[in-house]
Amino acid sequence: MIDHEDLDRVAAEGLVAAGVSAVVNASPSITGRYPNLGPLVLVEAGIPLVDEVGPLLMEKVREGDRLQVAGDRVMVDGGLVGVGIRQSRERVLQSMGEARNRLAGQFDAFARNTLDFLQRERDFLFGGEGMPELGNDLRGRHVLVVVRGAHYREDLAALSAYARDVKPVFVGVDGGADALLERGYTPHIIVGDMDSVSERALGCGAEIVLHAYPGGEAPGRERLEKLGLPFVVVEASGTSEDVAYLLAHEKGADLIVAVGSHGNLREFLDKGRMGMASTFLVRLRVGEILVDAKGVSRMYRGSVRGRDVALLVGAAVFAMVAVTAVSEPLQLFFKQLVEMVRQLF
Numbered sequence: 439m440i441d442h443e444d445l446d447r448v449a450a451e452g453l454v455a456a457g458v459s460a461v462v463n464a465s466p467s468i469t470g471r472y473p474n475l476g477p478l479v480l481v482e483a484g485i486p487l488v489d490e491v492g493p494l495l496m497e498k499v500r501e502g503d504r505l506q507v508a509g510d511r512v513m514v515d516g517g518l519v520g521v522g523i524r525q526s527r528e529r530v531l532q533s534m535g536e537a538r539n540r541l542a543g544q545f546d547a548f549a550r551n552t553l554d555f556l557q558r559e560r561d562f563l564f565g566g567e568g569m570p571e572l573g574n575d576l577r578g579r580h581v582l583v584v585v586r587g588a589h590y591r592e593d594l595a596a597l598s599a600y601a602r603d604v605k606p607v608f609v610g611v612d613g614g615a616d617a618l619l620e621r622g623y624t625p626h627i628i629v630g631d632m633d634s635v636s637e638r639a640l641g642c643g644a645e646i647v648l649h650a651y652p653g654g655e656a657p658g659r660e661r662l663e664k665l666g667l668p669f670v671v672v673e674a675s676g677t678s679e680d681v682a683y684l685l686a687h688e689k690g691a692d693l694i695v696a697v698g699s700h701g702n703l704r705e706f707l708d709k710g711r712m713g714m715a716s717t718f719l720v721r722l723r724v725g726e727i728l729v730d731a732k733g734v735s736r737m738y739r740g741s742v743r744g745r746d747v748a749l750l751v752g753a754a755v756f757a758m759v760a761v762t763a764v765s766e767p768l769q770l771f772f773k774q775l776v777e778m779v780r781q782l783f
Contacts, residue, residue: 590698
């Protein structure tokens with residue numbers, strides 16, 4: 439049961455991976471604002487999707503209640519708690535088609551919103567105002583920023599040689615910190631509002647940068663204080679991902695490598711107009727040192743380390759000795775070879 443307007447692809451793929459039996463959304467999974475992919479991912483996976491059940495559903499249902507979905511009806515222990523719209527593949531595709539026809543209006547609103555955002559966040563974007571001091575020194579270093587977005591696992595796997603040889607500063611954006619731990623890396627910095635990062639990641643020793651809304655409101659502050667973890671605060675109306683890029687740029691990073699980042703048009707739209715404006719302007723600001731993980735993995739070829747060569751040669755010599763020890767013809771051959779060399783000298 440969720441309350442997620444315009445369900446994005448990453449969230450839908452997470453629900454599919456979790457093995458849910460059905461999804462009940464208090465909000466519309468596709469509003470027509472743009473052709474988001476989340477509903478299509480669910481229905482093509484055979485997962486029933488009931489939409490627009492209403493916000494009261496979140497109050498009627500408690501954690502642990504047993505829900506039943508029958509068509510467009512949602513019941514708890516046999517009692518009706520809500521009625522929504524049962525989405526089908528045909529209905530979702532029709533809504534996506536209608537949304538594509540409205541994209542021109544979305545870009546017009548985006549342009550106006552970008553100008554408003556630029557005026558409001560000018561000092562933060564281009565002057566570094568409000569950036570906290572960090573214990574990690576990023577000057578002249580590569581910074582690997584991990585967002586738990588589309589294909590982040592594949593991106594991280596492709597960068598194993600790069601991460602081993604270059605040893606970048608690891609920055610996890612909320613759940614991106616857990617993604618780093620899953621690959622065996624320890625985050626140096628965690629940036630975000632701390633809503634989707636585990637306590638294990640928060641307690642790994644990383645420096646914590648809490649993303650707060652303008653004015654200082656930060657939903658994650660209470661959680662960090664309860665855990666007794668030190669943190670610094672940065673106020674910004676953009677996304678946590680954008681804050682991480684700006685932080686690395688302002689602290690003198692030589693290169694920013696983005697993993698699981700939002701780069702295409704549909705992913706920009708997933709953020710809404712405010713987030714879209716933030717991402718657009720931040721990419722303009724840090725673009726000269728920002729590269730996508732896929733580009734790095736294609737360009738970078740790990741160097742062969744001396745230790746690896748020594749291990750390879752050692753394994754070959756061991757294999758030769760082992761074969762010789764159990765083969766009488768080879769033993770005789772080596773004895774004759776030794777004798778020939780002795781006579782020669």
